[in-house]
Amino acid sequence: MNPIREAYVGLSWGDEGKGKFVDEALERAQLLAPEKRRIVVRYQGGPNAGHTLYISSAAGLIKFVTHSSPTGLACNADLGIGPNCAFDPESFLSELKQGQELFDYQGRVLISERVGILFDYHRKLDAWRESGEGRSIGTTKSGIGPFYEDNARRLTRVTFADYVSDNFPDLLREVLNAKSMELSAAGILKPRYLEEVIAVHDPIRRELKEFKERLEYRMLEYLEGGHHIIIEGAQGTELDVDMGTIPDQTSSHTPAPHAFPSLGLPRGEFKIYGVEKVYPTRVGNGLMPTLADDAIGDMITKNAGEFGAKTGRKRRAGYPNWAAIKRAVRINDCDGIYITRVDCIQDVDIKVCTGFQIDGKVTDEVPLDLSQIEKPVYQERTYQWKLWDGPRDLSNPLVVDQVLKEQRERYIQGGFDSFPPALREYVMDHDAYVGCKTAAVSIGPARGETVRREQ
Numbered sequence: 001m002n003p004i005r006e007a008y009v010g011l012s013w014g015d016e017g018k019g020k021f022v023d024e025a026l027e028r029a030q031l032l033a034p035e036k037r038r039i040v041v042r043y044q045g046g047p048n049a050g051h052t053l054y055i056s057s058a059a060g061l062i063k064f065v066t067h068s069s070p071t072g073l074a075c076n077a078d079l080g081i082g083p084n085c086a087f088d089p090e091s092f093l094s095e096l097k098q099g100q101e102l103f104d105y106q107g108r109v110l111i112s113e114r115v116g117i118l119f120d121y122h123r124k125l126d127a128w129r130e131s132g133e134g135r136s137i138g139t140t141k142s143g144i145g146p147f148y149e150d151n152a153r154r155l156t157r158v159t160f161a162d163y164v165s166d167n168f169p170d171l172l173r174e175v176l177n178a179k180s181m182e183l184s185a186a187g188i189l190k191p192r193y194l195e196e197v198i199a200v201h202d203p204i205r206r207e208l209k210e211f212k213e214r215l216e217y218r219m220l221e222y223l224e225g226g227h228h229i230i231i232e233g234a235q236g237t238e239l240d241v242d243m244g245t246i247p248d249q250t251s252s253h254t255p256a257p258h259a260f261p262s263l264g265l266p267r268g269e270f271k272i273y274g275v276e277k278v279y280p281t282r283v284g285n286g287l288m289p290t291l292a293d294d295a296i297g298d299m300i301t302k303n304a305g306e307f308g309a310k311t312g313r314k315r316r317a318g319y320p321n322w323a324a325i326k327r328a329v330r331i332n333d334c335d336g337i338y339i340t341r342v343d344c345i346q347d348v349d350i351k352v353c354t355g356f357q358i359d360g361k362v363t364d365e366v367p368l369d370l371s372q373i374e375k376p377v378y379q380e381r382t383y384q385w386k387l388w389d390g391p392r393d394l395s396n397p398l399v400v401d402q403v404l405k406e407q408r409e410r411y412i413q414g415g416f417d418s419f420p421p422a423l424r425e426y427v428m429d430h431d432a433y434v435g436c437k438t439a440a441v442s443i444g445p446a447r448g449e450t451v452r453r454e455q
Helices: 018-032 071-075 089-103 120-130 144-153 168-178 180-185 193-211 215-224 256-263 295-303 322-332 397-414 421-434
Strands: 005-010 038-042 051-057 060-066 078-081 109-112 228-236 271-277 336-340 353-358 361-363 375-378 438-442 450-452
Touching (some): 005 018, 005 256, 018 228, 018 271, 018 438, 018 450, 038 215, 060 071, 060 089, 071 078, 071 089, 071 228, 078 215, 109 193, 109 215, 120 144, 120 180, 168 180, 215 256, 228 256, 271 322, 322 353, 322 421, 336 421, 421 438
Parallel strands (some): 005 228, 005 271, 038 078, 078 109, 271 336
Antiparallel strands (some): 353 361, 353 375
């Protein structure tokens, strides 16, 4: 049997449900070839992202959220941190220990010696800028922007190899001196600040030192050894530093093709799956062309529990934007799509955006400046489906899990053809428009509650 080699990327602004499918891919890998190792590798982003997993246990579902660690932590897979990540050692070690307590995590940890370290001063600079008089982007204040600026400046980048070396204190002193003007202006660089940072990180450095790897060589060993490799994105395509909604985006490259050169892996060995929430959501600032600023938008937010895993902020919900998804599929070179949350929008008419009016003309091209969009153009046909009778408020999966479990199981056993006709038609029309086939549809929060289609 061929090992599982898959990459998962969000097709919108994040929060699409990537973590669940990574988790399910690991379960499939275990069943397919349990004698082989399984590794999940994060290729971009940092603790500004959050993957929420619901893990089955004897007591019901366990909610587990990761920020710095790949989602493979929840099922004892090996973990890889790629060189383009914003690596927060404090957050990562905390999650690793939590995994050891909850799941008896015993996997192998591989951290690229090239990955940069995200420090306290990055977070404080981020918060200082967001609270200033200039334009706020609405970041999570996790330090991501200042971190990637240091990466680009090169001499202010602290790699993981630097971090675990004996020269770390001297190098950090040089970095703080180089950044002293802005750090002082932000009120960060105070007496003994260097000593305080070193005191926090010295015990962490000692614990993480054994995980330093030349990751591109280790990934080649996984590849040649026939092991399972799952590549995981942190944010969605619309947040890419170049191809996203500038300037309201993140600071790293989010599309899946960027993963392969940084990890030393060949694109041809992998399937790329774009993850699409049936309704897009967005946190922070930034325009949203298909914003559902009506009762349906409020219903989606309430029923689906749409609040950020990192900040708890309410997410704005919108109608499906197939024009944007079509672009994202091309940018990511997708082999298939996974659609999520179809269970959260029952009994309402869903309209679909297939273009935009700009300067009085209709186009399906997404502009750099979303404010140029005079209005979204919706196709005439709308879709409405009903999957089951039961609780209308689905915002707490832990509560409704047992109530709807049997009904979800019927669809899992019956497959795609057992879906209501309107949902099947929605998926087929969607695929014809975006030019990529939907590989699976998620109908619940737990592992395995996904209806797969024949490939």
